[in-house]
Amino acid sequence: MKNLSRLLFAVVLLMSFSTTFAQDKNNPWAVTIGANAVDLYPVGENAPQGDYFDEYFNVTDHWNIFPSLSTISISRYLSDGFTFTATGSLNRIDKVGSVDVPGSDESIIATVDDLTYYGLDGRVSYSFMDLINSKSIDPYLGVGGGYTWVDDIGAGTLNGSLGFRYWFSEKIGIDVNSTYKHAFEDYLPKHFQHSVGLVLKFGGTDTDGDGIYDQDDACPEEAGLEIFNGCPDSDNDGIQDSKDDCPNTAGLAEFNGCPDSDGDGVMDKDDKCPDTAGLKALMGCPDADGDGVADGDDNCPNEAGPAANNGCPWPDTDGDGVLDKDDKCPNEAGDVANNGCPIIEPSAEVVKSLNTYARDILFDTGKASFKKETDEVLQAMVVIFKEYPRANFTIEGHTDSVGSKATNQKLSERRANAVRDYLIANGIDANRLTAAGYGEDKPIASNATRAGRAENRRVEVNLVKSED
Template identity: 40%
Template sequence: MKRTTLPLLLLALVSPWPVLPSASAAEGGAIPSPALYVGVAGGYNLVLGDWDLYRLPDQGVSPGSSPIVALRVGVQATEWLGVELGVGVLPYTGDGDVSGVAAVYRGDLLLWPFDSEWAPYLGLGGGVYQNVSGDYGDDADWDVHWELGLRGLLSDWLALRLEARHSLTDSFGDGLASLVEITAGVDLFVWAARRGPIPDTDGDGLNDEEDVCRTVAGSVTARGCPDADQDGVKDGVDKCPYKPGPSVNAGCPDSDLDGLPDDLDQCPEQVGPPTTGGCPEAPVDSDGDGVPDNEDVCPDEPGTRDTVGCPDSDGDTVLDRDDECPQEAGVASEQGCLPQAIKDRFSGPIDGLEFHRGRAEIKASSFQLLTDAAASLVQYPTLHVQIQGHTDSRGNDADNLVLSQARAEAVRDFLVAQGVDEERLVAIGFGETTPIADNDTRAGRKQNRRVEFKILVK
């Protein structure tokens, strides 16, 4: 067991120099350097194990955990490296009624991996603990320690500091005693080197320390290098120097943000994977009806988008699978069929319809008949009707054809005027070509002069 006496190290920690603001904090980095600082800290020293700081006759006595007050002086050599000397005082109590005062003298090497206003640091160092209470001897023990800390700059000249230190020192027996010290304090920068302004050789507004292209004027977003499109990718690297784009695309634009630059994207305004050249993947459509299978109620039968991909042969909006009359337009209330009364009204000659002799002018007596027909057509909007005009065989064939066409159109125009969609009506004149009775008799000719309705399958 060693018994050494070390002279008390006196440190002039209160500087008479004026406090100078740190120019480097503003011009070079957050941590002032080079700089000189003094500091004060307080906290608690936790003793783990039997610390052999002194020995009474025939009895080992170990100090217990205690408060600590410390002073320090340090040199911040660079933004990442500092050297520090310190002295601390520990008023302790020990086994039984033992009490006293210990001092610690230490030196540390501090490393700052980050140059920021609030910067963590790592420290390594050594020193000596000395019992300065004469009643129990003046034993001195070596100390090896490491620490983790955080220093935050409150201003150019004042910093808050938090620190946790682990020390190994002498103990009873063959082992080592561990000391854990937790402190908080402040550092006062009493001097910091003032640096002149950092030059800006190319005059682009970015100083040479931050400028990657110091001799060529450039953009701040491209770290001082030329950047014609101002996208932050310098021209020498930018594959699209005159079109702004992200660096991930080598400076080329990606309008649809699908990860494929516009110059390689076959569909630059539509999102799609590279496997399809940037175009949307074609959805599966088993029946080829233009309705994707994931939207198609009948994926194996072609239909339309209006019918959710299912067939509707007669176009009455009742799907064929639900339609009892799939080839004849009807209504949903009749399972896709038409009421028999409607079928009868729009199948065959229009009984009671009369025209003025030799003309296509409908007699007023027939207006109500056609008005009722129009009302039925409006009620059943899926119904499409062909209007056929016919004549007897008297007169010129060509004149008869013209007259039959004109009469069919007159009926159509009347129905349209009553609100029927013109696209649902087809007017055709057949002249004398399709008689239904004998043209050699007066009664037969009267039957042949007619207008017929015929329901159309859409």
């Protein structure tokens, strides 16, 4: 029996140490310091002991309490709620039970001389804390074995424990338990040992001090937040730094943590006007008049205008309906058809003067070439045409009736075009001049006389009237 008890105790200790991992996920160790009480009475033995659990809570009569620190335990978490605990305890035994007094209903406490009590025990316990979903109440059951000495006589025991811990914080709690010890030798009585103590958990590593232990910390060397598994969110915008494009400035999730201060949907880093709501098309800048030119670049921010004019509407300084950009006479009201310039027509006297000169144009007989003395006449006409650069004219050629009508028609056309060509060659815009020949069809005198025929051989200048 003695060898069996020793073997059992060795097996329990070996199995326990070989499977240890952590006290809990974060604090692998715990130490408990407290006091214990030994009760030999309610263990089902003959007098002076009672049946199992008989007067279990009779502290005064049956409990042997050592009035000092008398228990120390060291625990290490195994896994999945299992913990191994090694306990050392000491006590003094002076109560072993109760003895009935013959002839009365009374009993007296059975005592012995002070016996020394030492215990060294190991147990594996299972916590129900997760099953009851509690953060502070921690009930458990344990089984194990140990060796107990009473007055230097020892024996192995098989132990069963029931207890609970109450955690005041993550690392500090109180432990209360009751253990039944079944001795393998007759000279050591079976008994209960109760204990209460202060529990301190330790051994967890939190390198960055953020309250999240390294084994659960995705950023163990950088203080962070629990919601990000220990990784930081420097700007407190709810986006951890590793996923934040702007980790030092609070921003929005839709912009990967970058800010949009004016709320216009353009990130500040891309917004040319980060403090004023604007348009995406204008890189976050406003356009008050909606002309497509940002207010900062718009010389007329409250009046729509083209970008080519810096956001201002094109002016029409002279109010003639032609914008200055298209108006060749922007400071003088004119005609739309004449590019904003006024159409200044010569007077009837000026036209009469032109025709006076035109009648003095002399051609070689039967030809469209000018006589030498005609050059001065044509130059005088050029001067008048240049005085009215916006007036348009027709140059008409006429002949007498001498010769065939067809010949006269062609001659009149050639002579009209000869005058037109001369004027163009001397600086008159071709678009202002047209030429036409009428042959002998429009005489102004009788062709029966020499003088009449001379009058009919002529060049006329007519003003083309502008349409109102």
